[in-house]
Amino acid sequence: QVRLQESGPGLVKPSETLSLTCSVSGAxxxxxxxxxxxxRQPPGKGLECIGYVYSDGSANxxxxxxxRVTMSVDTSKNxxxxxxxxxxxxxxxxxxxxxxxxGPGQRKFDFWGQGMLVTVSS
Amino acid sequence: xxxxTQSPSxxxxxxxxxxxxxxRASQSTIFVNWYQVKPGKAPKLLIYSASNLQSGVPSxxxxxxxxxxxxxxxxxxxxxxxxxxxxxQTSTLLPTFGQGTKVDVx
Numbered sequence: 001q002v003r004l005q006e007s008g009p010g011l012v013k014p015s016e017t018l019s020l021t022c023s024v025s026g027a028x029x030x031x032x033x034x035x036x037x038x039x040r041q042p043p044g045k046g047l048e049c050i051g052y053v054y055s056d057g058s059a060n061x062x063x064x065x066x067x068r069v070t071m072s073v074d075t076s077k078n079x080x081x082x083x084x085x086x087x088x089x090x091x092x093x094x095x096x097x098x099x100x101x102x103g104p105g106q107r108k109f110d111f112w113g114q115g116m117l118v119t120v121s122s
Numbered sequence: 123x124x125x126x127t128q129s130p131s132x133x134x135x136x137x138x139x140x141x142x143x144x145x146r147a148s149q150s151t152i153f154v155n156w157y158q159v160k161p162g163k164a165p166k167l168l169i170y171s172a173s174n175l176q177s178g179v180p181s182x183x184x185x186x187x188x189x190x191x192x193x194x195x196x197x198x199x200x201x202x203x204x205x206x207x208x209x210x211q212t213s214t215l216l217p218t219f220g221q222g223t224k225v226d227v228x
Contacts, residue, residue: 004164047208047219062216096165107212108155108170114163 002026004097004113012091012120018084022097022113029073029080030055035100036073036080037109040093052100053080087120094118124149124213126192128220134228141196143223145209149190153213156185156194159222160205168207169194199225 008020022036029036038050051061053071061069065084073080084091094117098109125148135141145154156169167176169185172192182197196203204227209220 046221047210049216049218051216060215098165105152106171106174107153107217108167108176109157109165109210109217110167110170110176112164112166115165 002099002111004099004111006095006097006113006116008116008118010116010118012087012118013122014088014120016087018082018087018091018118018120020082020095020097020116020118021079022081023077023079024099025078027099027111028075029078030075033102035102037098037100038071038082039096039098040091041096041115042090042093045093050082050084050095089120092118092120123218124151124211126154126209126211126218126220128209128223130223131221132224132226134226135199136228137199137201139199139228141199141203141225143194143207143209143225145192145194145220147190147192147211149213151190151211151213152187153211154185154187154192155210155212156183157208157210158203158205159208165208196225 003025005023012018035054037052041047053059059071068085070083094115096115098112126145128145152172158166168183172187173185184195186193206224
């Protein structure tokens with residue numbers, strides 16, 4: 001069974017960098033045609049895609065966050081990571097990682113982590 | 123960009139009921155998925171590409187498409203189905219979600 005688990009600090013100070021890791025078991029982050037994604041959901045608001053990272057380290061980011069986001073993949077530890085610089089209270093949210101499968105006639109996010117609340121506050 | 127508008131925002135139902143949740147896309151697309159989300163749990167993929175049941179998901183869940191309207195149906199609501207449901211379009215590089223439908227106990 002594929003499992004994803006987010007980890008990292010639950011409290012980040014304003015202007016600091018929010019850093020999260022998603023550990024994957026039951027699947028390899030190196031295997032095509034899968035790639036890996038991050039989402040977030042601020043309290044009382046909808047779900048937002050932050051971006052994707054591929055096994056070769058390339059990435060696509062949400063334009064609204066692109067200037068502050070870095071995603072990476074660590075194939076040796078079978079995990080991938082998110083960094084969001086210059087955090088503000090608006091970045092307070094539940095952060096999710098998910099696996100993406102893309103094939104003919106489909107693109108689906110088939111396995112997710114349970115989510116992690118990150119609060120940006122002094 | 124393709125936008126999806128989901129309705130209703132909430133509904134109350136009883137065990138055994140048939141429940142319908144709708145998303146209207148701004149353009150015709152089959153690239154719409156449906157998810158179930160519960161607090162503290164991993165979101166669960168139910169339906170992909172409008173009408174395909176994800177492996178392991180009970181057959182009481184189904185998805186249909188008519189033009190730009192996509193519908194998630196739960197045919198025989200079970201106690202474990204009380205949750206929030208989201209549609210998601212993946213036609214564009216960045217997926218976007220509907221606003222969510224909370225299904226609670228009548």
